[in-house]
Amino acid sequence: MSTSAISVERARPKGGARTFLSRLKSGDEIAFLVTLACAVSILLVTSLLVFELFQNSALSRHKFGWAFLFTKTWDPVAGNFGALPYIYGTLVTSGLALLIGVPLGVGAAIFLAELAPPRISDALTFLIELLAAVPSVIFGLLGIFVMIPILRSAEPGIRAVFGFTPFFQGPFYGQSLLAAGVVVSIMIIPFIVSISREVLLAVPQDQREAALALGATKWESTWDIVVPFAKKGILGSIFLSLARALGETMAVTMVVGNDPKINTSLFAPGYSIAAVIANEFSEATDDLHVSALIEMGLVLFALTIIINAVARIMILTTTQKGSS
Amino acid sequence: MLSMRRKIVNAVMLTLTGLFAFFAVSILFFVLGYLLWNGGTSLSWNFFTKLPTPVGETGGGMANAIVGSAKLLLLATCIGVPIGFLGGVYLSEFGGSAFSSLVRYTTDLLNGVPSIVMGIFAFTVIVLPQKHFSTLAGGLALGVMMIPISLRSTEDFLKAVPLALREGAMALGASKSRAIFTVVIPAAINGIITGTMLNVARVAGETAPLLFTSLGNRYWSHGLDQPTASLPVMIFDYARAPYDDWHKQAWAAAFVLLSLVLAINVFARIVLGKKAQAR
Amino acid sequence: MKRVIGFVLPLALLAVGASGETLINAAGATFPYPMYSKWFDEFHKKYPDVQINYQSIGSGGGIKQVTEGTVDFGAADVPMTPELMKTFTEKRKCNILHFPTVMGADVLSYNVPGVTQELNFTPEAIAGIFLGKITKWNDPALTQANPGVKLTGNPIVVIHRAEASGTTYIFVDFLSKISKEWETKVGRAASVQWPVGLGSKGNEGVAGQIKQTPYSIGYIELIYAVQNNMSYGKVKNPAGVFVKASLAGVSAAAAGAIKEIPDDFRVSITNAPGKDSYPISSFTWLLVPDKIADPTKKKAITELLKWVLSDGQNMTEVLSYARLPKAVVAKEQKAISKIQ
Numbered sequence: 001m002s003t004s005a006i007s008v009e010r011a012r013p014k015g016g017a018r019t020f021l022s023r024l025k026s027g028d029e030i031a032f033l034v035t036l037a038c039a040v041s042i043l044l045v046t047s048l049l050v051f052e053l054f055q056n057s058a059l060s061r062h063k064f065g066w067a068f069l070f071t072k073t074w075d076p077v078a079g080n081f082g083a084l085p086y087i088y089g090t091l092v093t094s095g096l097a098l099l100i101g102v103p104l105g106v107g108a109a110i111f112l113a114e115l116a117p118p119r120i121s122d123a124l125t126f127l128i129e130l131l132a133a134v135p136s137v138i139f140g141l142l143g144i145f146v147m148i149p150i151l152r153s154a155e156p157g158i159r160a161v162f163g164f165t166p167f168f169q170g171p172f173y174g175q176s177l178l179a180a181g182v183v184v185s186i187m188i189i190p191f192i193v194s195i196s197r198e199v200l201l202a203v204p205q206d207q208r209e210a211a212l213a214l215g216a217t218k219w220e221s222t223w224d225i226v227v228p229f230a231k232k233g234i235l236g237s238i239f240l241s242l243a244r245a246l247g248e249t250m251a252v253t254m255v256v257g258n259d260p261k262i263n264t265s266l267f268a269p270g271y272s273i274a275a276v277i278a279n280e281f282s283e284a285t286d287d288l289h290v291s292a293l294i295e296m297g298l299v300l301f302a303l304t305i306i307i308n309a310v311a312r313i314m315i316l317t318t319t320q321k322g323s324s
Numbered sequence: 325m326l327s328m329r330r331k332i333v334n335a336v337m338l339t340l341t342g343l344f345a346f347f348a349v350s351i352l353f354f355v356l357g358y359l360l361w362n363g364g365t366s367l368s369w370n371f372f373t374k375l376p377t378p379v380g381e382t383g384g385g386m387a388n389a390i391v392g393s394a395k396l397l398l399l400a401t402c403i404g405v406p407i408g409f410l411g412g413v414y415l416s417e418f419g420g421s422a423f424s425s426l427v428r429y430t431t432d433l434l435n436g437v438p439s440i441v442m443g444i445f446a447f448t449v450i451v452l453p454q455k456h457f458s459t460l461a462g463g464l465a466l467g468v469m470m471i472p473i474s475l476r477s478t479e480d481f482l483k484a485v486p487l488a489l490r491e492g493a494m495a496l497g498a499s500k501s502r503a504i505f506t507v508v509i510p511a512a513i514n515g516i517i518t519g520t521m522l523n524v525a526r527v528a529g530e531t532a533p534l535l536f537t538s539l540g541n542r543y544w545s546h547g548l549d550q551p552t553a554s555l556p557v558m559i560f561d562y563a564r565a566p567y568d569d570w571h572k573q574a575w576a577a578a579f580v581l582l583s584l585v586l587a588i589n590v591f592a593r594i595v596l597g598k599k600a601q602a603r
Numbered sequence: 604m605k606r607v608i609g610f611v612l613p614l615a616l617l618a619v620g621a622s623g624e625t626l627i628n629a630a631g632a633t634f635p636y637p638m639y640s641k642w643f644d645e646f647h648k649k650y651p652d653v654q655i656n657y658q659s660i661g662s663g664g665g666i667k668q669v670t671e672g673t674v675d676f677g678a679a680d681v682p683m684t685p686e687l688m689k690t691f692t693e694k695r696k697c698n699i700l701h702f703p704t705v706m707g708a709d710v711l712s713y714n715v716p717g718v719t720q721e722l723n724f725t726p727e728a729i730a731g732i733f734l735g736k737i738t739k740w741n742d743p744a745l746t747q748a749n750p751g752v753k754l755t756g757n758p759i760v761v762i763h764r765a766e767a768s769g770t771t772y773i774f775v776d777f778l779s780k781i782s783k784e785w786e787t788k789v790g791r792a793a794s795v796q797w798p799v800g801l802g803s804k805g806n807e808g809v810a811g812q813i814k815q816t817p818y819s820i821g822y823i824e825l826i827y828a829v830q831n832n833m834s835y836g837k838v839k840n841p842a843g844v845f846v847k848a849s850l851a852g853v854s855a856a857a858a859g860a861i862k863e864i865p866d867d868f869r870v871s872i873t874n875a876p877g878k879d880s881y882p883i884s885s886f887t888w889l890l891v892p893d894k895i896a897d898p899t900k901k902k903a904i905t906e907l908l909k910w911v912l913s914d915g916q917n918m919t920e921v922l923s924y925a926r927l928p929k930a931v932v933a934k935e936q937k938a939i940s941k942i943q
Contacts, residue, residue, distance in 0.1 A: 031501035035414035038407045039427045042475070045468060046430045049437065049445045056448055076767070076794045108348045111341035124349050126593065131352045133522075133589045135529020137556045138578045141563045142355065144815065145571075171758040174816050175801050189348050217334040247438030249532040250560060258765040258802030269801050274440045274532070279765045279804055280794075281444065282536045283664030285687060297441040308436045378640040380830040380922075455672040456628060542640070543626070543647075543654045550626055551656060564803065566810035566831040 057295035059288055068295060074260045074276075076284070081292035083299060085260040089177065089270035090300070093252060094245040096181025096266065097188055102238055104185075105192030109234075112193065113200035114208075114222040125197060132190035140254030143183040148174040148255060151182070155267070169265040175257035178266040183251045188241035195240060199233030199315065200226060236314030243307040246300060249274035273300045356582070363579025366572040376542050376553075382569040386577055388544050392459070392552035393528065393581075396538060399463025399548070400470055400527055405520055408474025415475070416482035417504050435472035442469055443533035451537060457551040462538030466527045473526070477519030481512040518592040525588040529581060531556035555581045624651075625899050627907075630658040631665020631678030633806040634770045634824045635887045638705055638924050639678065642915050646907060653903045659805060663767020663793050669890050670694055675900055677890035680707075680769025681793050682869035697894035700942065701868045702935055703886040704911055705924040706857055708848035709774045710835035710883070712828045713820040714813050715740060715754070722836035723748040723845045726882070729838070730782035732759055732820065734789075735799035740818060748845075762812045762821030765802030767794035773885040774822045777873040781882075822883075825849075826923045842878040852881030853925040861928045868935070886927075894943050901942065908939050 060068065060081060071082020108128070112121045155172045162168040172178075203226045211221035227234070257269020258279060273296045284290045374385030411431075415424050437445075446465035451457055485508050493503035509516075538552045540561070545552035555577050562574035636659040643655040660668075662679035669677030670691045682701055683691070691699045711724055728744040731737035737744055741754040764771045772793045779786040789795050803812040803821075810827040813819050825848045828835045837845040846852050856875035864870055874882045889908070895901035912935055916926045927935075 028499050028501045031413075031504065032418055035410045035418060038410035039414040039423075041407055042411055042427060042434065042471060043430050045471070046434045048449070049434075049441075049468075052445055052448045053441070056444075073796070075796050076792070104344050104348065107341040107344035111338075111345040115338050115341060116345070124345055127349045127352050128345075129593075130586060130589055131348070131355070133525055133529075133585050134352075134355060134582060135531070135556060135585065137529065137531045137559050137563075138355070138359070138582055141559060141574060141578050142358065144563055146358065148815070171760070173760045173801055173819070175812070186351055189351070193345075193348060217330055219334040219337040220330065223337070243436060247440070249438070249440045250556075254560075254563065258804075259797070259800065271802075274438055277440050277444070278532055278535055279802070280767070281447075282539075283661050283667050283767045285663055285667045285670065285690075285767065294444055297438075297444050300438050301436075301441050304436045304438060305433060308432065312432070378644045379637040380826070451673060452671065457673055539630075540658050541656050542643075543656055546624070546626070551628060551658070561807075564805070564811050565807035566814050566827060566833070567807075 053294060053298045053301065057291050057298050060291035060295040063288065064292075068292075069299065072262065076286065076289050079286065079288050081288070083273070083292075083296050085262050086271050086273045086276050086296060087299070088262050089180075089256065089260075090246055090272040090274070092177050092266070092270065093180040093184055093248075093256065093272055094242055096177065097184035097245045098238060098242060100182065100185035101188045101192055101241065105189045105237075105241075106196050106234060108189070109193045109196035109200060110222060110227065113197045114226060115218060121197075125194065128190050128193050130190075131186075132194070134187075136187070136248060136250040137254075139183055139187055139251040143179060143251055143255040147183055148179050151176075151179055166264045167266050170263070170267050172267040173257065173269065175255055175269050176267050177256065177263070177270040180252045180256040180270070180272070181266065183255055184245045184248050187248065187251065188245050191241045191244060192237050195237035195315065196230075196234045199230045199237065202233070203229045232314045232317055236311045236316075239307050239311030239314065243304045243311065246304055246307070247274055248272075249278050253278050273297070356586075359575065359579045359582055362572075362575040363577075363582075366576040367579065368576075371573060371576050375544070380567060384569075384573070386553070386555065386558055386573060388541060389553040389555050389558045389577065390580070392538070392541070392545055393555045395459055395545070395548075395552060396462050396466060396534070396554055397524055397528055399459065400466035401520070401524055403464060403467030404470025404527075405474050405523070408471040408476075409478045409516065411471070412475040412478025412482065413504065413509070416479045417500070417508070431472045431475050434468070435476075437469075438532075439469065439530055440532040440535075443536055446533065446537045454549075456549070457537060457539035458549050459538055459545060459552045460548040462534045462552065462554070463548070465533035465537050466530060469530065469533065470523050470527055473523045474520060477523070478512075478516055481515035481519065482508060484515070485511045515596065518596045521588050521592040525585045525592075528585055528588075529556055531560050535560075625653050625903050627653065627655045627676075627900060627903055628658075628674045629655060629665075629676050629678065629889075630660050630668045630674045631890070632662045632680050632769045632887055633659040634662070634680040634707055634768075634773075634885075635678065635705060635924065636806065637826045637830065638707075638919060638922050641918060641922060642911060645914075645918065646910060649910070650903070650906070653907075655903075655907065659807070661764070661766045661805060662769030662772065665890060666767075666793075669699070669892070675895070676892070676904060678704075678887065679793075679890060680885055680887040681772035682888065683890065691892075695892055695894075697892050697943075700891045700893050700938065701888040702891060702908060702911075702938070703868050703888050703927055703931060704915075705919050705927065706853045706872075706884060706886050707924050708825045708853050708881050708884045709770055709777070709822045710825050710828050710848045711820060711838065712810065712813050712823050712833045712835040714817055714833070715757075716817050718752060718754070719834070720749075720752050721834065721847065722752065723839070724836045725839045726777075726781035730778055730785050733761060733763070733778065733798070733800070734782075734785060735761075748839075757818040760816050760819035761797075761800030762809050762816065762819050763797050763800045763802060764794075764809060765804050768805075769793060769885075769887065770806055770822065770824060771795065773873060773883060776871055776885075777883045780874040829923050838882050840878070840880050840882045841874055841876055842880070844878050846879065846881045848881045848883070850920055850923065850925045852879060853884040854928070855879035856881055856884040857886070857925070857928055857931075861930050864931060864934070866934075866938075868931070868938075884925075891942060893941050905939055905942055909936070912936055 072084050073080045073082050211225045252272050253275035259269035260271040277293050371385045373387050377384035442465045446461045450461040493507040534557050541551045541553045559574050559577045562570040639657050662681050665677035665679045668674040739756050741756045775791045779791040803809045806823050806827050809821045810823045813821045837847045839845050855877050856872045859875045912932050919926045
């Protein structure tokens with residue numbers, strides 16, 4: 001059918017062929033231009049976003065300079081703004097989340113990639129990845145009504161074991177850096193599991209077989225050969241989860257206590273960058289206050305960019321290595 | 325010969341990591357079960373059909389929040405998916421230069437924007453100049469968040485279409501654009517649609533970008549120019565309040581939202597999985 | 604066919620109810636939110652064409668959004684400072700008017716397991732707790748004022764507002780009056796640097812937090828404590844009497860102030876004299892621009908103000924808000940004509 005159509009088209013006199021060709025060309029041109037326009041619009045939107053962030057934080061940046069990142073006070077009355085307590089809270093919450101989530105996540109990923117039968121592995125991975133779809137605000141809801149009461153009853157136990165360290169001192173009110181860290185750890189586990197598992201699966205089979213042939217147990221082959229091979233990728237998954245943890249807003253603000261103070265104890269309440277923006281943005285009356293909040297948004301954005309970039313490099317190098 | 329110690333270590337680590345995996349899975353079941361128990365029992369006819377009642381009075385519902393969320397998601401999809409989709413088409417079919425790498429990098433950058441910062445962006449760009457909160461602003465914030473995933477999944481699925489299919493189409497005389505739109509895209513359409521569904525499910529639960537864009541509304545919101553209630557924001561507001569009735573409604577809303585999100589995810593993944601196997 | 608439906612239905616969804624209703628957007632204080640949500644609901648029943656969408660985001664939010672023009676009027680329990688009023692005039696090219704609507708009280712609500720009685724709080728005790736100097740429930744400052752109540756050595760969990768709040772302003776205004784240390788160390792404003800405590804958003808958030816946290820104490824508007832069956836204590840007033848927050852106590856506090864109420868209605872009635880006065884009382888205001896461009900909105904808002912000052916006043920006591928003194932109402936009714 002089509003062959004005759006072609007021959008008919010090709011057999012047309014020159015004039016007709018030119019109009020037909022030009023129609024063809026314009027079809028291509030249009031498709032090219034339209035899709036190009038969309039690609040360009042993405043560049044424009046992102047540039048606009050960065051520009052708006054810079055522009056609207058100018059007041060604060062000019063007034064405080066780099067000291068903004070190291071100042072402790074957040075005093076809307078006096079017009080003194082410093083991001084340190086929020087940066088601290090963000091880092092501590094994310095750090096704690098990683099501390100809890102990484103062993104659990106990587107351990108689970110190792111099990112799913114190496115030690116479990118394929119059917120079980122697929123089924124369990126499917127379920128764990130569903131956890132990644134649960135919205136943050138629902139984790140916050142569960143955090144308030146389930147996690148914090150659990151932590152309250154667990155507190156004497158935690159204090160008994162870890163109370164000698166500076167991290168578990170002082171009174172515990174429920175809303176705390178600890179609660180925020182635990183909730184966020186649960187939220188990042190699916191990402192660590194999913195990516196680490198893929199990275200582990202990408203390790204060439206001959207590596208495992210060589211180890212087993214030399215008499216290693218399954219665990220030894222996994223821990224001593226496969227995991228080191230996939231180290232970079234696993235590290236990449238950790239960084240990606242860190243980037244996600246840093247930006248967590250709702251779950252954190254509902255359980256962290258919203259107190260902009262720097263405390264070594266995890267029992268104490270804290271604050272994070274995303275949480276303070278969520279709480280104060282719609283009602284910061286003073287232009288400097290708004291500007292300071294936006295500057296913190298900029299700081300958060302910058303942090304996530306850097307960490308995401310590092311993560312992607314790590315994951316790419318491992319999966320490429322694996323497939324070579 | 326395997327020593328006892330090595331056998332024990334092997335067994336212990338197998339069990340331990342297995343426990344970790346089962347723990348991770350059990351979290352999901354716990355979340356689902358808890359929401360089913362608290363939310364399912366709080367579901368009522370009122371919840372789906374009534375507007376919120378004055379503070380402290382019972383009997384209110386979230387009808388406007390359900391519709392509001394639907395509107396926001398629809399708007400977001402109309403904004404984010406076409407741009408992401410066509411951008412993905414560009415990268416996959418016309419790309420290959422440094423410009424493409426720039427676009428890809430920028431898209432990754434956009435993907436990494438924390439959702440609260442996206443809310444700030446939509447506020448400064450739409451709410452302030454227009455001088456009011458609106459569904460449009462909320463929809464835009466969510467739509468921009470959808471672009472990166474839409475683009476990446478489109479590009480991936482298009483690239484996965486075998487070269488033979490493209491070459492076959494061109495050999496039959498189709499122009500490049502003809503080939504793309506009548507052959508390549510339809511071949512990848514299932515993947516693209518399921519990718520879009522997952523994208524919508526992800527954005528359905530976003531709360532932070534809505535806090536100062538669509539704000540909230542105790543009534544029905546008309547058109548795009550007014551603030552609107554939405555499920556995630558209602559959950560946030562009601563969860564922190566002291567009223568038990570509001571807590572019940574928050575659980576119900578969480579249950580509805582999660583069911584929706586998980587249903588889309590399960591459906592999309594199973595369909596995707598089947599298609600991948602079929603190919 | 605399917606495609607047509609698939610296309611038309613969503614568009615219809617977007618256009619849902621493009622009707623002739625007037626939607627008025629307002630935002631602000633959580634202090635009077637239960638009253639306003641009831642009022643606006645009743646007002647809507649009376650005038651079905653008018654919907655007033657009030658978002659309770661805090662007094663700071665109300666001030667900010669009305670200054671930016673993103674809402675048609677705001678609400679706050681803290682009068683705008685001269686600087687803020689100047690900013691408003693610069694941005695909106697007109698002046699902001701304050702209209703008191705009701706009077707309410709900040710109460711000290713607490714959640715102490717085992718204590719069901721009403722606690723007595725001296726001003727010094729309150730300042731001490733919120734300054735972080737009094738840290739346990741069995742501190743002498745509390746036990747001396749409450750003989751016969753068994754108070755244990757549990758740490759006090761202080762709960763305050765996380766955002767700029769008029770409820771906070773009323774409270775710290777009172778604290779600044781009774782504690783020099785508070786005045787110099789922390790000061791009076793809608794948003795302060797709290798020496799101790801957890802932050803929650805809105806009166807709702809603080810009340811919710813107190814309910815969830817054993818051994819906690821916080822300041823919330825009276826109705827939130829009443830509606831949720833939460834314990835709240837008596838506060839010692841300047842006359843030396845321990846008064847429980849009530850309509851009578853708030854009205855007594857206002858009685859002294861109305862003699863010299865300024866024309867712009869911006870006045871504080873905390874720590875008012877009189878043996879029946881409840882010391883942490885306050886007016887709460889609607890912030891309305893004196894120029895409203897849209898004639899339908901202008902009509903709706905002026906009608907609302909008139910209704911609030913007449914029918915609305917009859918609904919306040921059920922929700923434990925005190926009605927405005929007659930002299931204030933009369934003055935306000937005249938002030939409505941200032942809106943152009």
